[in-house]
Amino acid sequence: xxxxxWATNTPTALKAYGTALVDLxxxxxxxxxxxxxxxxxxxxxxxxxxxxxxxxxxxxxxANAVGVAAGMARAGEIPFVNTFSVFISRRAYDQIAMQVAYxxxxxxxxxxxxxxxxxxxxxxxxxxxxxxxxxxxNMTVVEPADANQISAAVRALADHRGPVYMRIKRGEVxxxxxxxxxxxxIGRADVVREGGDAVIFACGLMVTLALAAADELAxxxxxxxxxxxxxxxxxxxxxxxxxxxxxxxxxTAENHSIIGGLGSAVAEALMEAGAxxxxxxxxxxxxxxxxxxxxxxxxxxxxxxxxxxxxxxxxLDGA
Amino acid sequence: xxxxxxxxxxxxxxxxxxxxxxxxxxxxxxxxxxxGYLLQALGAVDIFAALYFSELRLDPEVPAHPDRDRCLxxxxxxxxxxxxxxxxxxxxxxxxxxxxxRDGSAFEIISSEHVAGVEGTFGSLGQGLSVGVGLGLSxxxxxxxWRTYVxxxxxxxxxxxxxxxxxxxxxxxxxxxxxxxxxxxxQVEGPTNDVLPMGEIAAKWRAFGWAVHEVDGxxxxxxxxxxxxxxxxxxxxxxxxxxxxxxxxxxxxxxxxDHYAKLNAEQAEMALAELDGTAVLEVSS
Numbered sequence: 001x002x003x004x005x006w007a008t009n010t011p012t013a014l015k016a017y018g019t020a021l022v023d024l025x026x027x028x029x030x031x032x033x034x035x036x037x038x039x040x041x042x043x044x045x046x047x048x049x050x051x052x053x054x055x056x057x058x059x060x061x062x063a064n065a066v067g068v069a070a071g072m073a074r075a076g077e078i079p080f081v082n083t084f085s086v087f088i089s090r091r092a093y094d095q096i097a098m099q100v101a102y103x104x105x106x107x108x109x110x111x112x113x114x115x116x117x118x119x120x121x122x123x124x125x126x127x128x129x130x131x132x133x134x135x136x137x138n139m140t141v142v143e144p145a146d147a148n149q150i151s152a153a154v155r156a157l158a159d160h161r162g163p164v165y166m167r168i169k170r171g172e173v174x175x176x177x178x179x180x181x182x183x184x185x186i187g188r189a190d191v192v193r194e195g196g197d198a199v200i201f202a203c204g205l206m207v208t209l210a211l212a213a214a215d216e217l218a219x220x221x222x223x224x225x226x227x228x229x230x231x232x233x234x235x236x237x238x239x240x241x242x243x244x245x246x247x248x249x250x251x252t253a254e255n256h257s258i259i260g261g262l263g264s265a266v267a268e269a270l271m272e273a274g275a276x277x278x279x280x281x282x283x284x285x286x287x288x289x290x291x292x293x294x295x296x297x298x299x300x301x302x303x304x305x306x307x308x309x310x311x312x313x314x315x316l317d318g319a
Numbered sequence: 320x321x322x323x324x325x326x327x328x329x330x331x332x333x334x335x336x337x338x339x340x341x342x343x344x345x346x347x348x349x350x351x352x353x354x355g356y357l358l359q360a361l362g363a364v365d366i367f368a369a370l371y372f373s374e375l376r377l378d379p380e381v382p383a384h385p386d387r388d389r390c391l392x393x394x395x396x397x398x399x400x401x402x403x404x405x406x407x408x409x410x411x412x413x414x415x416x417x418x419x420x421r422d423g424s425a426f427e428i429i430s431s432e433h434v435a436g437v438e439g440t441f442g443s444l445g446q447g448l449s450v451g452v453g454l455g456l457s458x459x460x461x462x463x464x465w466r467t468y469v470x471x472x473x474x475x476x477x478x479x480x481x482x483x484x485x486x487x488x489x490x491x492x493x494x495x496x497x498x499x500x501x502x503x504x505x506q507v508e509g510p511t512n513d514v515l516p517m518g519e520i521a522a523k524w525r526a527f528g529w530a531v532h533e534v535d536g537x538x539x540x541x542x543x544x545x546x547x548x549x550x551x552x553x554x555x556x557x558x559x560x561x562x563x564x565x566x567x568x569x570x571x572x573x574x575x576x577d578h579y580a581k582l583n584a585e586q587a588e589m590a591l592a593e594l595d596g597t598a599v600l601e602v603s604s
Contacts, residue, residue, distance in 0.1 A: 032460070056456060058488075064449045064483035074439070075461065076385070095480070098443050103432060112344060257484075257542020 131260020393447020
């Protein structure tokens with residue numbers, strides 16, 4: 001078992017989000033930072049200490065925090081609301097629907113510690129946040145895969161007029177190898193490795209694990225494509241259908257329930273595109289987890305390089 | 320542009336005249352549909368008239384003016400009274416309300432923000448005050464003088480979010496925020512005291528750190544005094560606790576607790592006749 005939730009020997013960086021948000025806010029006076037008693041854990045202590053007049057801690061009150069952000073957005077601010085993914089999605093859903101998504105207020109919702117990246121147990125694990133956010137009209141949903149993508153995403157969120165939900169791990173995050181891999185644009189999926197036998201569509205922390213799985217499969221004589229789907233909505237359906245058609249063998253990998261997230265979104269897109277293929281989803285298999293270390297949970301609930309290899313073998317062997 | 324945003328100068332008599340005008344059109348408008356949140360709408364008319372004709376700095380020609388005062392109708396169900404008030408204030412012709420409640424009309428029974436002058440979408444109750452807090456914070460951050468008003472129903476105090484927002488407004492010392500609690504004592508299932516009594520309402524807001532003014536919600540002079548006092552309050556938000564009577568002042572509507580009341584043409588005519596004895600109802604089919 002590896003001690004991390006990314007591929008072994010992947011370089012990492014610290015506090016990509018917190019640093020990028022301060023840099024952005026120094027240039028854009030309308031950027032405000034809204035928190036709910038999780039300043040340190042959302043890396044926004046950097047913002048609080050640099051730009052205190054634009055930092056608002058609303059306390060343990062996520063529903064109110066979303067309403068306050070919507071009010072500030074109506075006055076022209078660009079509020080970034082920072083808390084854990086689980087609290088923003090489960091505790092404030094109606095407020096997000098009515099005060100953010102419906103009126104298209106320019107609010108950026110940033111959920112930390114998505115899926116099984118938190119040791120906090122079932123109360124802290126957002127395993128269906130993508131499903132919830134994706135179902136809201138007008139909502140854009142992104143999950144950057146590395147530190148550079150997170151930095152670029154912060155800027156992209158501010159440049160995008162309207163509601164966005166971003167889910168990211170806090171603190172130490174991986175750094176991908178090439179500039180092409182690090183690029184981020186809302187609505188665009190990126191091919192980070194090409195091979196003709198199968199395609200893995202992955203998002204967030206699953207991307208480096210998918211690349212490691214591709215290495216392992218190469219050793220077994222299978223060349224697979226890996227696509228980083230950093231925008232979950234709107235989905236890059238053109239690219240996804242193209243690579244699914246090319247290989248006819250598709251695996252999705254996400255740190256989320258297999259219901260309603262990337263695996264569902266890709267399947268929907270491929271069915272509508274008429275792209276027939278063998279298909280397997282890697283993700284949390286319709287179960288709650290428990291409190292334990294992230295590496296342990298990733299291993300136990302099948303969010304691992306081995307699980308991706310197995311899923312690829314399944315679609316490859318059945319060909 | 321901003322010099323058109325002066326506070327309206329209507330005195331209490333003029334506000335009362337406007338309130339009577341609004342009441343008549345609320346009755347006419349609801350009668351065309353045959354039912355609606357009529358009792359709550361009539362109960363809130365004096366509050367709307369006091370706000371829109373003597374308090375709010377608005378430019379109906381530029382409804383999204385950045386320096387306008389914001390008034391959020393958190394109750395939203397009684398939007399028919401807001402629509403009529405906005406029309407009377409000049410936001411759109413009163414004739415536009417002929418489509419009220421019909422399929423395809425922007426004048427939905429429970430308002431969304433498709434109508435000029437409707438600030439937000441609040442039919443899911445208990446959300447308005449939070450948005451008001453955000454607007455208040457932005458006004459301060461931007462060093463702008465516009466104020467934010469929120470009309471909350473007493474039933475909305477059963478929603479926990481209302482108290483999250485109450486706590487935040489006091490913590491941030493938002494003296495540019497004025498809440499009007501329309502205490503009509505009714506909710507879907509009947510009298511609030513039979514569903515879930517809310518106890519000492521004024522004491523609750525005081526305990527949360529607000530400046531509190533208790534008024535009869537049909538006493539225009541009292542409402543105007545309270546609004547002025549709120550404007551002059553510094554360092555904390557103000558709550559005007561306005562006791563209202565659903566259906567006011569129509570004798571045969573007072574005391575009823577119908578969440579969604581029927582109003583046929585004959586009843587509407589009786590109500591209008593009660594208001595001035597001469598009104599003739601024009602019912603379009």
